[in-house]
Amino acid sequence: MFNALVMSKDEDSGKASASIKQIGLEDLPEGEVTVAVDYSTVNYKDGLCLSSNGGGLVRKYPHVPGIDFAGTVEASKDDRYKTGDKVVLTGWRVGEAHWGGYSQKANVRADWLVPLPEGLDARQAMAVGTAGFTAMLSVMALEDHGLQPGHGPVLVTGAAGGVGSVATAILAHLGYEVAGVTGRPETGDYLKSLGATSIVAREELNETVKRPLESETWSGCIDAVGGPMLARVLGQMKYGASVASVGLAGGAGLPATVIPFLLRGVNLLGIDSVMQPFDNRLRAWQRIATDLPMDKLEAMVHPAVLSDLPQLGADILQGQVKGRVVVDVN
Ligand code: NDP
Numbered sequence: 001m002f003n004a005l006v007m008s009k010d011e012d013s014g015k016a017s018a019s020i021k022q023i024g025l026e027d028l029p030e031g032e033v034t035v036a037v038d039y040s041t042v043n044y045k046d047g048l049c050l051s052s053n054g055g056g057l058v059r060k061y062p063h064v065p066g067i068d069f070a071g072t073v074e075a076s077k078d079d080r081y082k083t084g085d086k087v088v089l090t091g092w093r094v095g096e097a098h099w100g101g102y103s104q105k106a107n108v109r110a111d112w113l114v115p116l117p118e119g120l121d122a123r124q125a126m127a128v129g130t131a132g133f134t135a136m137l138s139v140m141a142l143e144d145h146g147l148q149p150g151h152g153p154v155l156v157t158g159a160a161g162g163v164g165s166v167a168t169a170i171l172a173h174l175g176y177e178v179a180g181v182t183g184r185p186e187t188g189d190y191l192k193s194l195g196a197t198s199i200v201a202r203e204e205l206n207e208t209v210k211r212p213l214e215s216e217t218w219s220g221c222i223d224a225v226g227g228p229m230l231a232r233v234l235g236q237m238k239y240g241a242s243v244a245s246v247g248l249a250g251g252a253g254l255p256a257t258v259i260p261f262l263l264r265g266v267n268l269l270g271i272d273s274v275m276q277p278f279d280n281r282l283r284a285w286q287r288i289a290t291d292l293p294m295d296k297l298e299a300m301v302h303p304a305v306l307s308d309l310p311q312l313g314a315d316i317l318q319g320q321v322k323g324r325v326v327v328d329v330n
Contacts, residue, residue, distance in 0.1 A: 003329070004103035005306045007050070009061040015052040016061055018310045029099050031107030032078040035087060037071040039126035040101035042304070042312045042325040043162060044249065049095055050313030057096040065309075067094060068130045069101025069329075070122035078110035086116040088285065090130040091274040102306060104329050114281050117289040127301045127324050128288055131162030134273040136284045136292070138163075138222045138244035139170050141269045145242040149175035151219040152238060156180050157205070158224035158249050158319075159196065160187035165323045167222040169194045169296040170288075179218070181205055181229070187322060194296050205229045206250070212259035220244075227251025234260040234268070242267040249319060300324045 001022045009016045025034070048055025049065040058065070068090040073081045081087065092112040094100045099107075116125055128136075147154070154171050158164040159180030171178045172195020180191040183202035191199060209231045216238040223230050224247035233243060234256050245268055260266040276284075300323030304312060308327070315321050 002104035003306060004064050005066075005309055007054070007058065007061060007063045007065060016054055016058070016063075017052065018050060020306050023103070025105065025107075028105065028107040032076065032110045033073055033081050033087075033108055033113060034075040035069070035071040035089070035106050035108065035113075036074045037069045037101055037104055037106055037329050038122035039071070040066040040069040040327045040329055041126045041129035041131075042309065042316055042321065042327065043067055043130045044247065044316055045130070046095065047313040047316035050310060051317065059097065064099040064103050065095045066101030066103065067091070067096065068126065069106060070116065070125040071106075072122075074105065076110065080110050081113065086122060087113045088116050088122075088125045089113055090133050091276060093274065102309060102327070102329065111278070114278070114285055117286045119289040120285070123326060124294060124297060126326050127297050128166060128292065129162065129324060130273055131324065132166035132288065132292070133284055134246055134271060135163045135167035135170060135222065136288050137273060137276065137280070138167060138246055138271050139174070140280075140284060140287065141244050141271060142220045142222070142242050145267055145269060146240070147220040147242065153177040153179045153197065153218060155200070155218040155221040155233060156196075157221070157229055157233070158182075158247065159191050160184055160322050161224055161249065161319070162321070162324050163222070163224040163246055165194060165300045166292065166297075168196050169300075170292050171222075172196065173291055173293050173296070176220075181225070183319070184322075190299075190322065193299060202229075205232045207232065208255055209235060209257065211235065212257040213263065216264070222246060225250035227253055228255055230254060231256035234266055237264060237266045240265045242269050244269045244271050246271045301326050303328065305329075
């Protein structure tokens with residue numbers, strides 16, 4: 001028997017709530033690989049899955065959330081993995097449609113796993129987690145579209161959050177000037193310690209677009225916020241520059257005009273971490289091991305245990321989590 005954070009639905013109220021339960025291997029969903037989970041984490045989507053209505057993502061209860069985890073293979077029916085291999089999992093709707101990482105053991109498909117790259121342990125991999133992995137995918141997409149250091153500042157929105165913190169540290173390490181947008185001025189020193197060269201107050205960019213083009217300011221952008229802020233940023237991009245659209249912490253709408261695309265050749269790049277093909281996953285994790293300074297990563301980490309998760313889920317939905325939470329499930 002082992003511990004898992006199980007969400008169960010109360011039939012009368014229709015609301016789901018979490019409790020730590022002892023479950024057995026026979027309770028886990030089917031999967032080719034059984035992983036002894038070392039660490040999981042808390043992403044924005046975990047906040048949704050931990051909420052009383054499952055955020056529209058969880059359809060079936062009882063459910064074990066946790067959209068990512070890192071651990072050690074305990075048993076495998078697939079030739080690609082053997083007992084003792086260190087692995088990481090993000091995406092594939094694990095923790096939403098399939099039971100996830102808030103458990104001491106998980107059963108998953110071999111296709112969903114990535115071997116941990118040299119130089120990264122399970123705790124560091126979850127300090128990165130889906131948020132940091134997505135930040136790396138965004139950096140790669142911007143580079144593939146021509147981003148290079150020395151052409152002006154790169155904007156990171158939602159900078160003190162998980163995606164934003166990792167994006168800031170990677171970009172700074174690669175030699176970019178980074179401007180971090182935050183609604184929490186008290187995180188300024190933290191963002192500078194990660195390598196941000198300037199801080200932009202959220203209010204400066206949160207207003208609806210009045211002029212479709214403003215002065216050309218940013219050579220690239222990683223946007224975790226969406227909504228009116230993304231619309232504003234599009235009009236401030238330099239000629240031919242790209243925005244990686246990652247998140248919707250500020251809204252799913254896009255009250256923009258097409259003018260920045262037509263007159264400045266601005267590119268809007270969609271970033272999806274969930275269905276990302278294996279080769280690109282491997283590339284991103286290898287780049288994380290080389291391009292994310294581990295001392296900066298450590299500065300982002302807040303340790304937690306399974307019993308902290310309900311509160312942390314609510315906190316992240318309120319934009320109150322700074323950096324990355326690492327959950328020791330054992
Ligand atoms: P976090 O909550 O850690 O970060 C989001 C940050 O956005 C907050 O810390 C806050 O930063 C800022 N923010 C919050 N609310 C608002 C608001 N109303 N207006 C403007 N800014 C706001 O979440 P994650 O970093 O884990 O995820 C960020 C986003 O990326 C989420 O929307 C998530 O769903 C999405 N995501 C998408 C993925 C993909 O595959 N495309 C993968 C992973 C995440 P600050 O306090 O600095 O202003």
